[in-house]
Amino acid sequence: MTRPVLLPALLLAGLAAAGGGSGALAQQSNGGARALAPGVKVEVAPAPGSGSAPAAGKVDETALRYYARIGDGERLEAEIARLRALDPNWEPPKDLFAPQPTATGVDESPFWTLLSAGKVAEARAAIAEQRRKSPAWQPSDKLLQELDLAESAGRIRSASDTKRWQEVVDAAAARPEAVACNRLDNAWRLAEAYAELKQADRAFDTYRTIVTTCPKAKERRDTIFKASRYLTPEQLRELTALGATSNPATGEDYSSVRSAEAELETGRLLERLGNARPGALSASDLSRVQGIVRDKQDVDGAIALGWYFQKQKNYAEAQSWFSQANGWAPSDKAAEGLVLAYNGLGEKAQARAAAEPWKGKSSRVDQALKAVDPPRGPSGGGRSAPQGPSELDRALARHDFAGCIAIIRSSIERSGPTAALLQQRGWCLLELKRPSEAEAAFVEAQALAAREPAPKPAKGGASAAGKGSDRSPAASGLPQTPTREQENAYGQAIARLTTGDVTGLTRDLPRANLTPTQKAEIRASLMATEAGRALEDKRYHDVLRLLNARREIEPEPRNLGILRGWALYNLMRYDEAYAQFKSIDDRLSTEESREGVTTAWKTIYHDW
Template structure:
């Protein structure tokens, strides 16, 4: 049998009391019958003032609720058959002032009602407000405080208010019950949350509120707890439940988990539910879910169909990502590349998919005959993303179509982006061999012989079939074969202001020359940075590969500096890291300094900055490392065409050390690229006055050609 209103309040209040007792360590107060329940005292006069007021207002909803409340409190009481008796008085003195107080209450003017009660009592000390009105005001004000605490995530305050005002916790205040349930969940008491929801489903009759309770539970409870709550579904009676939407959502969740984990398999029943939802709905979400489930469970054809449905319904980046991946898995690579290209800039994941598809397209053996426009659009995307894998694919495509020099440049570019990429190093070795460049071939062999058997075999003259990356003797490109540009000839698309109009080729060559010269200069500066006490140490310490993990801190430091002299910075970084772990404070400082230089040598400025901060450095070293890191960032931004970032990095560096002329030239050319000709001219004139007349003059001439303003520059 359902509990009456008073017992319902005490039942849920007991939950709150018990939870708070656990938190405070104090015992929970005993539960018992409601103090004013009819079983605790003889029959008393029923306060019908609220019922009379609601009847006078014609508010049938509140009349019905008040009749239910009074019946729960006073089982022997029956409402008058004719409610008009209440409006006319019906033997009870009708007090207009009480009606006005109830009016303030129904309008949520609680403070005004309190003030009016106080004023009436001051004027008439014998007068007492109706008890139900006082209780109603108490509950309403508590509800307001509870809602405010809940909205501000003050969960323990919510539980405290609920404990102090158990009359809030009834079916008449389901929203308050929901908030208490959430407060339990947010304080890691999901068992109490389930208890509150169970109370609602056991005792409350409103179908919308019962369904809402399950919907709330979906966000706070696990699947097993929700399954337990579903057992309370009422399938008959005046107001039957319909919890089918909850069961559908649970099925959808199970399919969602399996859609990202190939090891999980959704049941046929759950898949049928989601397919029904996808076919009957107009939103892309369920079609997208089924697309990824099919894709990760090796059914790309079905996945493609669902992704197409999702796209047709407005599905955006994620649907496009899945569609391109499905085309790739179906080996429809040309179609996949064209589609993925259109979506490449929508999200980072879409760009990665485009690069993956382009890599697969270029890596086919034998190489396909591609439309030149495909190559033209692949190259800027690869350069902008600095994708070593895609650059390597361009290298092999160039190699297999007879463009050996271009192939080597792409392999070199890939290796500069990913220094430990053995396939790219192998590409550099084999193309250097084909180009008869013994110096570069010997250098790459020296660096990789101990780490790559096939590079060692290549040096030893052993002919092997290329398995992981076949290297057949390429034929000269046919007239229909696209010529691939060198990576240095490709500039990524600018991200901010549009570039100035087309300029003569010699202007661009002058700008690139300034960058190339500065790169060489920066590399020389980094190679020269080493503590004086370490210079001249024997190179025998690192002629063979050694594991630094077995060395003492001084030996690991010595190995690190030796590797730096051998231009093996990533191996040096590992040695310095080991020395940092074991060493004394002075050795840790030296190791952090060395590791920073090693990462700078490979243009890993983020890692260099982290390493520099690992141990205190002298003022001179701090300045030196800060300047080098900011210079490298400026160079990287310049290379990528991020002109505003060049200016920002150089501005930061100028606050650390005076700006050198070559870096000022980069600043000038960055202003030039942004169309800020006045700023560019100011920089070029300043450089020109220090003796760099040719380079600065070229910049001024470029501005003059663009603007046509001879006198100004």
């Protein structure tokens, strides 16, 4: 399917613009050059080593036979199309799949194999050695051309990897064939180089040429996502319109290209939603994002909307979105928001009911419940519940963790510390990415809790106050509610994880006073951290070993799924890596998942 279309216009964007007025004039007679979009001229690749079509019977079939032999159907098809373009009378040989002795008696397969593996220097050395042995032998034009192209592509990649943007442009200018649809990665790198060099127009022209000439819908769509980093929304809109309509190839469905812009826009709006101060989003943007989230039943989007309204203290709207998210896919994230939204509405019973399925199983829900039923505070002294949510509860409901610290500080200054207050301070410090201080707060809270009288046991239950109780609540078969000491130990463990104290925590975990659920959660996090480290150390078998063990404890999240994909890829288990990336990408396509899919695919099909 991949047509060998060149993109010289990428390098001559300025010229293309100058000739834009006549762009629509087809130039079919000029060596295959043709106008595909206003202002952009694209050429069909000439025959290797020649500017014009060779005489019939002179077609170089070396590459064709090589692709047939290794079973690379896609490239085989592309090569047949290319040869037919050179010589319309040419037909693929009938014995394409039969072993062929070469005319000169030299089999080029080893050189092609080296080339396919990206070992260009080795391929050149092997050719030189062969020529020393058989001075009469000449490598095929196609082989030499492919070697030159691979070297040029390598130069572009290496310059781009090291951010030498001008060199990327120069290398592409020296060898325009290296920037073709069948080497799309190079074309993207060229566009990126232009963008980094602040040549925005050329970057846009490059992207535009890709989406109007490369036939595959997926490639056009990926290009739009790549371009989104550099282009304005207006340019992206234009790019999408062109990609969805220009030069359609038969059998390709461009609806996914058309939807790319909307997906990008949704992503942008949701991102803004997350960071937005109240009222920062216009009414039209807000209503648009609400419509999209509803249409796609986007759980994360619904939760983001919930927090947006929660921050605005629009608790009714927040509750409705958290409920929606929880209805589409129940999760502790949605439940956490729901608890706090109900609490904001003053519906404490509903808040408790929303928390019920996750109580004792999710730290975030347990945390949210504290806003509903706050731990005994230092002030008041009476036994009756405070009237309405306290200042601290309201700060927590707003996710205002700086406010939480300030309120606790003044509370301690006023009435002295309590274990509950110090513990809450620990959680708020963790939210503020101050784990060392958080750990110290939990340690202090634990010391204080040991001196304070145990909290009253829950109705009808045994004491859950830790030291005083001599039997584990787990013995009753009920989910174990953590004691205050266990909550503090859990907070310390989370803080240590955040500071990267993996070794120490692994050592101390077996002796830590944690519930089995808490222990399992920490253990899973430790294994995830260790797997990440193993990947950095290139211990790929270890990555899989750790991730497999972790998966026994809890389901694998996306990021670790991507990690698994790269471990498989680096172990050269390309098919499994591709399947892994693809399964993640099919569920929710992100830059990371797309990169995995593309890299694995290109490696499997030698499409670099």
